[in-house]
Amino acid sequence: MKNYFVDVISDGICMGNAVVLNLEQKNSTIRKSVAEEKNKLGNAIMNSLDELNSISKNKNEEFIEVHKMLLTDAALKDELFKEIEYNGKSAYEATVCVFDRYIKGFKESKSSYLKERYLDFLDIKERVLRNIFDNKIDYSNFHNVILVVEELLPSLLVDFKDVKGVICKNGGFTSHAGILCRSLDIPCVVLKDYDIHTNDEIIIDTRRQIVDVNPSLDVINHYQEILGKIKAENFINSPHPGYRFMCNITDNSELDKCLEYGFDGVGLYRTEWIFMNSDRPLSEEEQYNIYLEAVTKMNKLPICFRTFDVGDDKQLEYLHVDSKGVRNYMNNPTLFESQIKALLRANIYGNMKIMFPMIETKEQFYFLRNWVYRLKEEMANDKQIEIGMMLETKMALDNIGDFGNVDFISLGTNDLTKEVYNISRSDNISYKEYLDDLLKRLKPVVDFCKQMDISLSVCGELASIREATKGLMNIGINNFSVSAPNIKTLYLAFNDKLKEEKC
Numbered sequence: 001m002k003n004y005f006v007d008v009i010s011d012g013i014c015m016g017n018a019v020v021l022n023l024e025q026k027n028s029t030i031r032k033s034v035a036e037e038k039n040k041l042g043n044a045i046m047n048s049l050d051e052l053n054s055i056s057k058n059k060n061e062e063f064i065e066v067h068k069m070l071l072t073d074a075a076l077k078d079e080l081f082k083e084i085e086y087n088g089k090s091a092y093e094a095t096v097c098v099f100d101r102y103i104k105g106f107k108e109s110k111s112s113y114l115k116e117r118y119l120d121f122l123d124i125k126e127r128v129l130r131n132i133f134d135n136k137i138d139y140s141n142f143h144n145v146i147l148v149v150e151e152l153l154p155s156l157l158v159d160f161k162d163v164k165g166v167i168c169k170n171g172g173f174t175s176h177a178g179i180l181c182r183s184l185d186i187p188c189v190v191l192k193d194y195d196i197h198t199n200d201e202i203i204i205d206t207r208r209q210i211v212d213v214n215p216s217l218d219v220i221n222h223y224q225e226i227l228g229k230i231k232a233e234n235f236i237n238s239p240h241p242g243y244r245f246m247c248n249i250t251d252n253s254e255l256d257k258c259l260e261y262g263f264d265g266v267g268l269y270r271t272e273w274i275f276m277n278s279d280r281p282l283s284e285e286e287q288y289n290i291y292l293e294a295v296t297k298m299n300k301l302p303i304c305f306r307t308f309d310v311g312d313d314k315q316l317e318y319l320h321v322d323s324k325g326v327r328n329y330m331n332n333p334t335l336f337e338s339q340i341k342a343l344l345r346a347n348i349y350g351n352m353k354i355m356f357p358m359i360e361t362k363e364q365f366y367f368l369r370n371w372v373y374r375l376k377e378e379m380a381n382d383k384q385i386e387i388g389m390m391l392e393t394k395m396a397l398d399n400i401g402d403f404g405n406v407d408f409i410s411l412g413t414n415d416l417t418k419e420v421y422n423i424s425r426s427d428n429i430s431y432k433e434y435l436d437d438l439l440k441r442l443k444p445v446v447d448f449c450k451q452m453d454i455s456l457s458v459c460g461e462l463a464s465i466r467e468a469t470k471g472l473m474n475i476g477i478n479n480f481s482v483s484a485p486n487i488k489t490l491y492l493a494f495n496d497k498l499k500e501e502k503c
């Protein structure tokens with residue numbers, strides 16, 4: 001546990017794991033023939049340009065254009081080649097020598113603006129050298145990264161996809177990377193001396209001007225809380241016309257946040273957690289009290305209860321389950337009935353929705369819905385209630401046309417992606433690997449729901465990823481449900497989409 005006092009380039013609070021980058025390249029003075037060295041350098045420049053072109057397809061950062069201009073500058077190329085041809089240097093040495101000359105010139109400039117521009121040359125130098133050595137690292141799978149670097153180079157922010165914060169030894173307020181950090185809302189600080197290693201847990205808090213290295217669990221919990229609040233508070237009650245932002249919860253204690261953060265209702269109440277928190281089956285009365293408290297607290301805002309979804313990693317001590325989701329209801333009718341009755345009784349405002357998990361066939365869905373209707377009739381309950389399903393099995397996805405008569409559909413992307421792409425939920429697979437394909441598969445579902453006037457939402461974790469949510473919005477989904485702290489993602493994706501539409 002260590003604390004450092006820092007200078008601030010970009011404000012904010014973040015938490016993540018250190019990735020310490022040493023920009024020193026291994027020295028290489030072994031020189032082959034002039035032609036070979038020129039060829040090596042020429043190829044490295046071409047590959048660097050290719051990299052920048054592929055980045056600029058996705059990102060529109062101004063510095064990329066500047067770097068491309070410099071790399072295609074004939075005079076600069078000439079200088080580099082002359083070092084090989086007339087001064088006996090290798091491709092590596094020529095690159096270091098020419099770029100360092102420019103870097104020195106800019107660093108010595110009187111103008112603070114020009115002073116900072118040396119970073120452009122440093123950045124290109126590093127990129128060309130990486131290409132000379134062909135030792136590029138694929139950073140795209142690193143998550144929650146706190147970059148720890150000598151110099152803050154804009155390209156690093158682009159190479160890493162999930163940078164939460166930056167600690168650099170040298171950096172300036174007006175540097176491209178500083179500007180980029182501020183526009184990306186990434187905290188960035190300057191720290192001259194430190195003892196930080198890759199994978200260390202890091203907290204950056206620019207309000208207190210500190211960096212915490214491997215903080216205690218209490219401190220981590222405290223910051224998790226703060227981060228949740230900050231994320232949400234910035235966006236509380238911002239208008240989002242045409243969209244519904246709902247909250248995922250597992251028990252009533254989360255309802256305060258749901259209301260505080262300005263959600264439009266509860267989109268997914270994972271009721272199995274109520275059962276899992278008990279070592280015996282809860283009675284109808286006990287359940288009723290819990291559901292009633294939730295309904296009352298939400299004060300007429302819509303609230304969607306998912307009937308208990310046990311199985312796999314969610315097991316009940318007192319219940320034998322050998323499959324996941326709906327099949328358990330046929331095997332445990334008493335528990336299912338107690339839940340449905342308790343829910344129906346708690347539906348005092350008629351704003352309740354019930355949905356069934358892991359539905360595979362229309363027969364399953366209609367069987368369960370009729371079961372609910374029968375109980376409702378027996379109870380002489382006349383309150384309005386919507387009954388829908390989670391779309392989270394491949395079989396249901398492939399047969400979406402069978403479900404034209406459901407009240408609503410909620411996409412469970414966690415299980416759906418697991419089934420469609422045959423991956424385990426604990427695998428560390430990036431959503432990027434399947435997002436485009438998934439969006440293609442989901443578009444017919446969106447069209448079908450529009451055609452049949454069925455409300456469609458997403459309640460899986462994909463809606464907590466800005467880029468994925470924007471993709472889902474782009475195919476026409478406008479109803480999302482996420483855990484409370486992730487409300488920020490929804491607003492960010494919503495703003496991205498608005499910006500795109502204005503362009």
Ligand code: PEP
Nearest residue numbers: 392412413414415459460
């Ligand atoms: C899902 O599968 O996407 C989902 C929301 O359900 P759970 O994560 O509870 O299985």
Ligand code: MG
Nearest residue numbers: 392412414415
């Ligand atoms: Mg699921």
